[in-house]
Amino acid sequence: MSTVRVGSNAQKRTRAPDVEDVPTNAAKRSKNVATDAASETNPGIDSTSDSESEDGASSDNDFISKPEFCGNFDLYAMWLPFLRKVYLPAGTTTPEYEAIYNLVLKYQAKPDFTARCYLPRSSVLGGRFRCAIVDDPMSGEPFEIKLTHMVAKDQLVFSSAERRTMKAILERTPDTVTHGAGLVAEAELDSDECFVDSAEGTIKFTRVWAKMGKDETLQELFEGFFSFDVEFSRVYARKGFEASANHDIAFWAIRARKDAKGKEIGLSP
Numbered sequence: 001m002s003t004v005r006v007g008s009n010a011q012k013r014t015r016a017p018d019v020e021d022v023p024t025n026a027a028k029r030s031k032n033v034a035t036d037a038a039s040e041t042n043p044g045i046d047s048t049s050d051s052e053s054e055d056g057a058s059s060d061n062d063f064i065s066k067p068e069f070c071g072n073f074d075l076y077a078m079w080l081p082f083l084r085k086v087y088l089p090a091g092t093t094t095p096e097y098e099a100i101y102n103l104v105l106k107y108q109a110k111p112d113f114t115a116r117c118y119l120p121r122s123s124v125l126g127g128r129f130r131c132a133i134v135d136d137p138m139s140g141e142p143f144e145i146k147l148t149h150m151v152a153k154d155q156l157v158f159s160s161a162e163r164r165t166m167k168a169i170l171e172r173t174p175d176t177v178t179h180g181a182g183l184v185a186e187a188e189l190d191s192d193e194c195f196v197d198s199a200e201g202t203i204k205f206t207r208v209w210a211k212m213g214k215d216e217t218l219q220e221l222f223e224g225f226f227s228f229d230v231e232f233s234r235v236y237a238r239k240g241f242e243a244s245a246n247h248d249i250a251f252w253a254i255r256a257r258k259d260a261k262g263k264e265i266g267l268s269p
Contacts, residue, residue, distance in 0.1 A: 064218065067207040069152065069183035072256035072266025073222065074108050075115040075131075077249055079169045087170055097209035101221040104254050111265075114251060115226070117203065118267040119183065123150040128267040129187060129203060131249065134228055136193065137241045144190040145228065147203060156182025156206045162225045166250050178223060182206030187228055195235045201228030205253070222253040 076083060086099040107113065115131035127147030135142045156178075158166070166172060187201040202225075209221040226249045237243050256266040 064210045064212060067181060067210070067220065067222075069205050069207075070119045070121045072118050072264040072268050073116065073253045074104075074111075074113040074256055074266070075117060075224075075226075075249075075251040075253045076104050076107065077114045077251055078166065078223075079250070080114075083252065084169065088172075093173070095208075097221050098211065100252055101209065101219060101254065104221075104252060108254065108257060111257070115249065116256075116267050117147070117253075119147065119150070119185070119205070120268075123148070125269075127185060128190070129226065130267060131226075131247075134245075134247050136196075137232075137245070138195070138236065138239065143193075143199070143230075145187050145201075146190040147185040147187055150183060150185040153182045153184060155179060156184070156204060158204060158225060162204070162227075162248075162250070165225070165248060169250055178206055178208050180206050180208070182224075187226070195233040197231040197233055199228065199230045201226065201247070203227075220255060223251065224253060225250050 078084070078087075082103065083100060086096050086103055088095055115129065115134075117127060117129040119127045127150065129145040129147055130142050132142050134145065158178075163177070183205045185203050187203055189196065189199045193199075204226075205222055205224040207220055207222050211219045213219050226247070228247045230245045230247075232241065232243055232245075234243075256264045258264055
């Protein structure tokens, strides 16, 4: 298994996979659902209503229009060149979400990914996150990160700093900024580390595109932002390591593959 590495200061350490050609024909969007505006909160996860929902009977598209933010996900850094290339081709104003989804599927099958995360249905259980570059610089091993205090949002809001990062990567315009349902969770180390003074962060998730596939399976593309700040003890500085690490990862995500028994492959217990 190979892993695409990413971090705020890690681009020089990153190996970008070869670019593969992916159709970007906008005519295929007739059955797509872009930028989700309705949500169905996960059972057991705190919910805050940022906008009033519309009352009425369920439509035929409810299965598509109400995302569930739970399960295993494979994450892919937005700034990877082969993803930037297909996001907003020259001369277009509408993001090619389906092209991104199709391209990411190819790398997932290798398997290849930037990071993985698991979001439970119940916040009592806690989620998990792992990324090769969010690591202990002394051991080189990725931190085991748990996700807590998960809150479902009717309208997910990215901070100004997060939006600036995404805009710089994707060259977004106001028309291509996501406004939809999502989930926010806090990130912290799963267990105490001897030489870590503090470690905290957040992860944000929203769905930007969905489509019912030919085999009646739901295809979904998510986007999000993971930030994690670590302060190390003086021991690290004495050994020549940085005193702190700040990780900011804007990402695309798709649901994990399943094994022969139908179980998702990922970080779930």
